[in-house]
Amino acid sequence: MSDTVFLHYDQAQLDAQINLRARWPEHEAYFARWAKESAAFRAERTGQLNLRYGATTGQTLDLFPAAEGPAPLIAFIHGGYWQALDKSDFSYLGAAFLDHGIAYASLNYDLAPDTGIGEMVAQIRRAFGWLQAEAPGLGLDPRRIVALGHSAGGHLAAMASATDWRAAFGLREPALAAAGSISGIYDLEPMRLCYQQPVLQIDPETVRDMSPLRIAPPPGARLVCAVGGEETEEFRRQQAAFAADWRRQGAELEALVIEGQSHFSILDLLLAPEHPLTAGLIALTGV
Numbered sequence: 001m002s003d004t005v006f007l008h009y010d011q012a013q014l015d016a017q018i019n020l021r022a023r024w025p026e027h028e029a030y031f032a033r034w035a036k037e038s039a040a041f042r043a044e045r046t047g048q049l050n051l052r053y054g055a056t057t058g059q060t061l062d063l064f065p066a067a068e069g070p071a072p073l074i075a076f077i078h079g080g081y082w083q084a085l086d087k088s089d090f091s092y093l094g095a096a097f098l099d100h101g102i103a104y105a106s107l108n109y110d111l112a113p114d115t116g117i118g119e120m121v122a123q124i125r126r127a128f129g130w131l132q133a134e135a136p137g138l139g140l141d142p143r144r145i146v147a148l149g150h151s152a153g154g155h156l157a158a159m160a161s162a163t164d165w166r167a168a169f170g171l172r173e174p175a176l177a178a179a180g181s182i183s184g185i186y187d188l189e190p191m192r193l194c195y196q197q198p199v200l201q202i203d204p205e206t207v208r209d210m211s212p213l214r215i216a217p218p219p220g221a222r223l224v225c226a227v228g229g230e231e232t233e234e235f236r237r238q239q240a241a242f243a244a245d246w247r248r249q250g251a252e253l254e255a256l257v258i259e260g261q262s263h264f265s266i267l268d269l270l271l272a273p274e275h276p277l278t279a280g281l282i283a284l285t286g287v
Contacts, residue, residue, distance in 0.1 A: 154184025
């Protein structure tokens with residue numbers, strides 16, 4: 001019998017829990033459709049593309065303003081296991097929010113292997129600090145900015161939620177009102193131990209300091225988390241553990257397990273305004 005490497009998983013089992021593209025080979029069709037629908041969205045909607053919030057190539061965002069301001073903002077952080085995809089693939093999600101008077105942004109950040117996860121977290125925090133500072137000129141309400149991420153982006157959104165904004169940026173008020181994480185990763189230890197490690201190069205200190213499950217929530221933290229019922233055991237376990245831990249420490253956290261949805265199909269639920277996931281995220285903005 002093979003030795004266990006994490007919880008009750010041996011190496012092959014752990015890799016299978018993490019290898020989402022192998023589990024759902026139709027992921028390529030999702031990626032192609034998201035990119036096509038996003039290009040169509042950008043052709044139809046007025047946006048400010050490639051706004052720079054930091055010095056490096058990846059630190060840019062696309063902003064699609066609401067019809068009237070100052071408006072709340074939902075800012076999306078893409079997944080791709082911290083090493084793939086692009087903000088331009090997710091413009092299409094703006095349709096879920098603009099019609100409700102909510103501005104929408106899609107964020108980029110520098111990717112692995114050239115950039116470590118700790119630096120990615122720092123960049124995403126910088127992005128939200130920049131959005132808060134620039135909010136008046138962008139037609140945004142600086143008190144109603146919400147981070148939203150999917151997969152690795154869910155990890156980054158949760159880390160943004162865990163930020164001590166006064167210590168990190170000297171801000172009197174948090175740069176985020178709330179956060180949403182869809183199919184998020186909350187513990188980096190299995191990532192350190194799986195087949196992704198040669199690219200990600202996660203060390204024990206990064207696991208300790210950059211895993212939302214291992215960090216106390218700041219006062220007033222509000223989140224909506226969701227995971228698909230068809231996702232792997234590890235993804236469902238992580239959300240349950242994270243939700244229980246942060247609730248115990250005082251966070252206001254709604255955790256949804258959405259039956260019949262995979263790691264990829266769940267994202268399209270955002271286009272259904274009546275769905276509890278979309279409604280919960282909209283509610284975080286105060287609309």
